[in-house]
Amino acid sequence: MKRIVVEKKILEKNDDIANQIRKTLDSNHIFGLNVMSSPGAGKTTLIERMVEIFKSKYKIAAIDGDLDTQRDAQRIAALGIETVQINTSGACHLDSSMVYKALNDITLDLDLLIIENVGNLVCPASFYLGTHKNVVLISTPEGDDKVKKYPTMFNVADVVLINKTDIAQFVKFDVEKVENEIKELNPHALIYKISALKNDGLEPFLSWVESNIVSVKNQ
Amino acid sequence: MKRIVVEKKILEKNDDIANQIRKTLDSNHIFGLNVMSSPGAGKTTLIERMVEIFKSKYKIAAIDGDLDTQRDAQRIAALGIETVQINTSGACHLDSSMVYKALNDITLDLDLLIIENVGNLVCPASFYLGTHKNVVLISTPEGDDKVKKYPTMFNVADVVLINKTDIAQFVKFDVEKVENEIKELNPHALIYKISALKNDGLEPFLSWVESNIVSVKNQ
Numbered sequence: 001m002k003r004i005v006v007e008k009k010i011l012e013k014n015d016d017i018a019n020q021i022r023k024t025l026d027s028n029h030i031f032g033l034n035v036m037s038s039p040g041a042g043k044t045t046l047i048e049r050m051v052e053i054f055k056s057k058y059k060i061a062a063i064d065g066d067l068d069t070q071r072d073a074q075r076i077a078a079l080g081i082e083t084v085q086i087n088t089s090g091a092c093h094l095d096s097s098m099v100y101k102a103l104n105d106i107t108l109d110l111d112l113l114i115i116e117n118v119g120n121l122v123c124p125a126s127f128y129l130g131t132h133k134n135v136v137l138i139s140t141p142e143g144d145d146k147v148k149k150y151p152t153m154f155n156v157a158d159v160v161l162i163n164k165t166d167i168a169q170f171v172k173f174d175v176e177k178v179e180n181e182i183k184e185l186n187p188h189a190l191i192y193k194i195s196a197l198k199n200d201g202l203e204p205f206l207s208w209v210e211s212n213i214v215s216v217k218n219q
Numbered sequence: 220m221k222r223i224v225v226e227k228k229i230l231e232k233n234d235d236i237a238n239q240i241r242k243t244l245d246s247n248h249i250f251g252l253n254v255m256s257s258p259g260a261g262k263t264t265l266i267e268r269m270v271e272i273f274k275s276k277y278k279i280a281a282i283d284g285d286l287d288t289q290r291d292a293q294r295i296a297a298l299g300i301e302t303v304q305i306n307t308s309g310a311c312h313l314d315s316s317m318v319y320k321a322l323n324d325i326t327l328d329l330d331l332l333i334i335e336n337v338g339n340l341v342c343p344a345s346f347y348l349g350t351h352k353n354v355v356l357i358s359t360p361e362g363d364d365k366v367k368k369y370p371t372m373f374n375v376a377d378v379v380l381i382n383k384t385d386i387a388q389f390v391k392f393d394v395e396k397v398e399n400e401i402k403e404l405n406p407h408a409l410i411y412k413i414s415a416l417k418n419d420g421l422e423p424f425l426s427w428v429e430s431n432i433v434s435v436k437n438q
Contacts, residue, residue, distance in 0.1 A: 038257050038258045038259065038338070038340075038361075039257045039361055039362075039365055039368070039369065040257065040339045040358075040360065040361025040362040040365060057369075066368050067341065067368060067369055067370065067371065068368060068369075068370050069364075069365060069367050069368050071364050071368060072368075090341075090345075090371050092311060092339070092342045095328065110269035113335075118341065119257070119340065119365075119368070119369075120311070120339060120340070120341050120342075121257075121258045121339070122286065122309075122311035122337065122339050122342070123311045123339075123341070123342065129231075139259075139360065141259065141358065141360035141383065141386065141390075142257075142258055142259025143259040145290050146258055146259060148287060148288050148290075149258070149285055149286060149287060149288050149290060149291075149338070150258065150287075150338075151286065151287050152286065152309050164360065167360065167389045167390065170386045170389055171360075171386065180281065206292075219300055
């Protein structure tokens with residue numbers, strides 16, 4: 001029982017700070033997007049595509065979470081947007097206090113703040129970061145049995161992107177089964193099939209992002 | 220500081236129970252193997268191959284960790300060995316108390332106990348389960364940048380299996396780079412390139428497992 005109380009306190013404290021982040025985003029009319037998945041499911045490549053498409057039209061910054069190295073942040077910063085790397089020193093998820101500190105290093109004259117979480121299909125789902133929406137990627141080589149095995153993550157998704165459809169033919173992946181399991185678990189989640197690497201099928205997702213940017217801008 | 224103290228206490232308690240598990244394994248001459256990776260990197264398929272090869276020669280049982288569902292345990296139990304599913308109810312790793320309880324449901328007249336951890340490249344690395352060795356899988360579609368981004372996991376590996384080499388040609392994966400980064404981080408880890416699905420390249424790993432089974436048997 002003790003451990004549950006500790007976890008509850010940690011999560012409550014996390015939510016308090018996340019609510020402050022949300023107020024900051026709202027008062028500055030910045031759409032906040034939290035991107036989550038297993039390691040290597042394609043978060044950074046997806047963010048690269050988003051930045052390439054939107055950077056001429058919207059002001060974007062990224063916060064990049066990782067245990068160690070600057071590898072992902074360097075890829076995103078190379079596209080010319082403000083990027084802050086958070087190294088979690090072994091921690092398995094971003095929490096709101098890390099994001100709150102990172103926000104101090106970012107100019108808040110923005111339309112879109114993208115947060116790339118630590119590659120982990122479990123823990124990041126439990127830590128609200130004050131963002132408006134959650135995007136969860138599942139990549140075809142991970143297998144078509146993952147949705148019900150990792151229900152916490154798919155439950156918090158506003159959008160699920162089924163990524164790496166370009167190599168689906170080389171791995172065992174029943175798209176329909178995955179779509180049905182997402183719908184059963186979380187009927188409100190939008191589902192799009194994409195290949196971020198090949199820049200394929202991204203339009204409906206990018207339209208969804210843009211409608212959110214505009215909506216928060218006009219709030 | 221408070222949180223660090225809590226984590227230290229949790230890990231110390233975990234180690235105490237893990238040491239009891241290790242005593243049980245040693246006194247029964249059972250080789251304990253902890254299998255870890257990201258979701259979908261091929262843990263269950265690897266275990267299927269091990270069981271197929273060894274079940275006529277050695278007595279094997281498996282403990283299978285997952286947030287939810289019995290999917291992996293059902294696949295392993297279908298091969299005719301004793302299998303216990305641990306559902307962690309959202310927790311991101313197996314801890315030693317879960318394994319200790321599961322051991323009560325297993326006949327200890329065994330040569331090999333395989334533990335399949337929760338699919339997560341971060342948290343399971345911090346929780347010693349009393350097993351003799353750790354096997355970590357990294358699959359080619361996850362990308363060749365993962366070793367240094369997830370150093371805790373690769374640091375605790377006795378063996379790293381580079382899996383899904385059969386689809387390496389369809390994804391960006393520099394095998395030599397990954398091998399060099401593993402050697403730099405953890406020079407003691409053995410590295411084998413395999414395709415568990417295609418049953419390719421497994422012999423050196425299976426020999427290593429067998430030598431460990433024999434060694435613990437003769438202790």
